[in-house]
Amino acid sequence: MSSGGKRAFLTLPQHIFTVSVGFIVYGRDAKSGRWKIFRLMVTATHQGKGYGTAAMKKVMRDLSSRPDGHEILVCYQDANGVARTLYAKLGFTEQTVEGTNVTALWRAARSEVP
Ligand SMILES: CC(C)(COP(=O)(O)OP(=O)(O)OC[C@H]1O[C@@H](n2cnc3c(N)ncnc32)[C@H](O)[C@@H]1OP(=O)(O)O)[C@@H](O)C(=O)NCCC(=O)NCCS
Numbered sequence: 883m884s885s886g887g888k889r890a891f892l893t894l895p896q897h898i899f900t901v902s903v904g905f906i907v908y909g910r911d912a913k914s915g916r917w918k919i920f921r922l923m924v925t926a927t928h929q930g931k932g933y934g935t936a937a938m939k940k941v942m943r944d945l946s947s948r949p950d951g952h953e954i955l956v957c958y959q960d961a962n963g964v965a966r967t968l969y970a971k972l973g974f975t976e977q978t979v980e981g982t983n984v985t986a987l988w989r990a991a992r993s994e995v996p
Pocket residue numbers: 920921922923924925928929930931932933934935936957958959962964965967968971
């Protein structure tokens with residue numbers, strides 16, 4: 883639209899949406915006192931795109947930069963082959979199996995964040 887020979891511009895707001903593809907929950911394990919990944923969950927439609935690995939690497943980097951973050955635990959079901967492979971590739975080694983629960987440990991001193 884123009885008025886008096888001058889052109890008026892219409893500006894439109896552009897909305898940017900952030901989409902959540904999952905979550906990672908971690909904190910101190912009351913039993914061992916170590917840092918522990920309590921839950922890692924990627925939405926089914928976004929699995930296999932590297933988000934789980936990226937989330938783990940971010941938390942591993944963040945925790946291992948702390949003086950008390952050189953050891954991290956994870957726990958997963960024995961039958962969960964995807965979780966087992968993901969954590970093994972990141973350098974976690976299986977420690978204990980209690981029933982169907984496997985606990986694995988990563989030591990920053992021995993292996994850097996891959
Ligand atoms: C385990 C989980 C977090 C992995 O997240 P993700 O974003 O899919 O993982 P990535 O994309 O980083 O892939 C990691 C590896 O698993 C493989 N993978 C991912 N989804 C897979 C599937 N459905 N079937 C087979 N392999 C799969 C990937 O190919 C990749 O292997 P690669 O490095 O050889 O290519 C996700 O499958 C999930 O949320 N599962 C349900 C909850 C769960 O089991 N959490 C873990 C225990 S707490």
